[in-house]
Amino acid sequence: MSEQTTLSPGTEAVTVEAAMSDTKAVSGAITKIESRTSKVAIIGLGYVGLPLAVEFAHSGFDVCGLDISREKVDSIQRGVNYIKDVPDDLLTELVKKGKLKATTDFSILKDHDAISICVPTPLSKTHDPDLSFILSALSEVKKYLRPGHIVVLESTTYPGTTEEVLLPELASTGLNVGEDFFLAFSPERIDPGNEVFGAKNTPKVIGGVTPNCSKVCSTLYSQVIERVVTVNSTSAAEMVKLLENTFRSINIGLVNELAIMCDLLKVDIWEVIDAAATKPFGYMPFYPGPGLGGHCIPIDPSYLSWKMRSLNYRARFIDLAVEVNKSMPAHVVTKVMNALNERQKCLHGAKVLVLGIAYKRDIDDVRESPALDIVKLLRDKGAQISYHDSYAPTFCYDEICMASLELTEKNLYDQDCVLITTDHSNIDYQWVVNHSQLVVDTRNATKHIKEDRDRIVKL
Numbered sequence: 001m002s003e004q005t006t007l008s009p010g011t012e013a014v015t016v017e018a019a020m021s022d023t024k025a026v027s028g029a030i031t032k033i034e035s036r037t038s039k040v041a042i043i044g045l046g047y048v049g050l051p052l053a054v055e056f057a058h059s060g061f062d063v064c065g066l067d068i069s070r071e072k073v074d075s076i077q078r079g080v081n082y083i084k085d086v087p088d089d090l091l092t093e094l095v096k097k098g099k100l101k102a103t104t105d106f107s108i109l110k111d112h113d114a115i116s117i118c119v120p121t122p123l124s125k126t127h128d129p130d131l132s133f134i135l136s137a138l139s140e141v142k143k144y145l146r147p148g149h150i151v152v153l154e155s156t157t158y159p160g161t162t163e164e165v166l167l168p169e170l171a172s173t174g175l176n177v178g179e180d181f182f183l184a185f186s187p188e189r190i191d192p193g194n195e196v197f198g199a200k201n202t203p204k205v206i207g208g209v210t211p212n213c214s215k216v217c218s219t220l221y222s223q224v225i226e227r228v229v230t231v232n233s234t235s236a237a238e239m240v241k242l243l244e245n246t247f248r249s250i251n252i253g254l255v256n257e258l259a260i261m262c263d264l265l266k267v268d269i270w271e272v273i274d275a276a277a278t279k280p281f282g283y284m285p286f287y288p289g290p291g292l293g294g295h296c297i298p299i300d301p302s303y304l305s306w307k308m309r310s311l312n313y314r315a316r317f318i319d320l321a322v323e324v325n326k327s328m329p330a331h332v333v334t335k336v337m338n339a340l341n342e343r344q345k346c347l348h349g350a351k352v353l354v355l356g357i358a359y360k361r362d363i364d365d366v367r368e369s370p371a372l373d374i375v376k377l378l379r380d381k382g383a384q385i386s387y388h389d390s391y392a393p394t395f396c397y398d399e400i401c402m403a404s405l406e407l408t409e410k411n412l413y414d415q416d417c418v419l420i421t422t423d424h425s426n427i428d429y430q431w432v433v434n435h436s437q438l439v440v441d442t443r444n445a446t447k448h449i450k451e452d453r454d455r456i457v458k459l
């Protein structure tokens with residue numbers, strides 16, 4: 001009060017009033033969060049949204065998931081889990097207790113306090129960012145925006161999205177950011193299939209539009225995540241995610257190119273990497289493979305590259321890594337063709353079993369999987385393709401729909417080539433080699449096999 005009396009009237013007084021109401025709004029939001037009376041809505045119940053929803057519900061919040069997929073919503077309402085990293089029993093229990101619900105009806109946003117947006121951010125046909133899912137979720141949030149709302153975008157996107165795309169829309173309701181509602185970006189960093197780091201113990205980065213936004217949003221996430229790291233802007237938070245995934249894409253691109261070089265030099269790339277990895281400082285191993293897959297690494301760097309093009313700057317490292325990584329499926333097909341050729345066989349008409357269609361070990365996600373491109377390339381060259389993957393029993397890609405072939409001794413022996421594209425840990429690779437005529441291994445899954453090495457061709 002004494003501070004207020006020393007101020008001159010007019011704008012200063014208004015500023016003090018606004019600052020006071022800010023504090024009230026912030027403390028009101030924080031009190032609700034800390035007492036777990038804030039209700040949480042998660043938009044998009046996929047690989048990212050469902051584990052997050054479960055984590056909030058498990059920490060005592062009332063959570064409602066929103067999805068446009070009736071199937072996913074019905075499944076949750078029945079207490080049936082569909083994401084491998086989420087424990088089945090936990091989801092069922094949370095649904096039974098009424099802590100976790102799901103709906104397709106966005107009007108529930110009115111009575112929910114915190115809203116996390118976890119919808120897909122793919123690339124368009126022309127390889128530009130496709131924000132249509134974010135825009136569609138945003139239009140629903142805007143419809144129901146009210147004072148006290150906390151809105152956090154978690155979908156990976158280019159720097160500037162939160163303040164250039166979300167903020168103007170939400171502010172057009174007449175509500176003020178940092179005073180009436182709180183807006184932040186917080187990249188989702190989960191690694192599906194990772195048994196050590198999940199939603200709870202992977203540190204969460206948050207950048208709010210204003211300091212109040214950062215404060216409220218970081219308080220929210222610190223209730224459920226062990227460590228929250230605040231950065232000074234939404235763009236910095238957006239950039240953190242792109243740095244992480246660009247780092248991976250470029251290093252994988254580098255090691256993929258080194259694999260091609262080693263092939264020409266007749267040097268074993270895997271042996272080189274293992275030996276290099278003994279250096280205790282200044283080096284971390286990345287491994288080559290049949291190409292990049294999943295909804296993140298093959299896509300996210302292109303969001304940054306697109307943004308830089310709009311600023312008349314070419315992201316050269318990104319573009320080169322994309323080029324090398326995209327060339328890997330064709331390189332693998334050439335390896336198969338050469339391996340067959342050395343055995344006086346021709347790829348056209350050869351029977352090839354693709355072992356593993358998911359994009360990485362021990363998960364069921366086939367999005368952007370390089371094995372899909374390899375299947376297509378091999379088919380285009382006239383090979384007779386079958387595949388086996390217990391995690392992905394069926395798949396459809398580019399008009400090709402297939403069902404997993406049972407892995408038996410006979411089915412293996414019938415193949416001219418078994419191509420290991422994903423090194424799932426539920427496969428006995430010694431047994432595979434024992435019963436196959438030729439194995440092309442793009443993952444070093446046969447590393448420990450000592451016998452019958454003449455039947456194995458490595459990337």
Ligand SMILES: NC(=O)c1ccc[n+]([C@@H]2O[C@H](COP(=O)([O-])OP(=O)(O)OC[C@H]3O[C@@H](n4cnc5c(N)ncnc54)[C@H](O)[C@@H]3O)[C@@H](O)[C@H]2O)c1
Nearest residue numbers: 044045046047048067068069118119121136137155156188
């Ligand atoms: N999958 C990962 O490993 C991972 C890791 C980190 C970050 N991300 C990022 O997280 C975001 C989500 O990825 P994901 O893997 O969970 O995708 P996903 O496809 O598994 O799930 C997205 C869900 O959103 C739903 N959806 C789409 N539009 C919607 C709308 N307008 N309203 C409500 N629901 C809608 C879909 O039906 C789907 O269930 C992406 O930006 C991705 O880049 C993904």
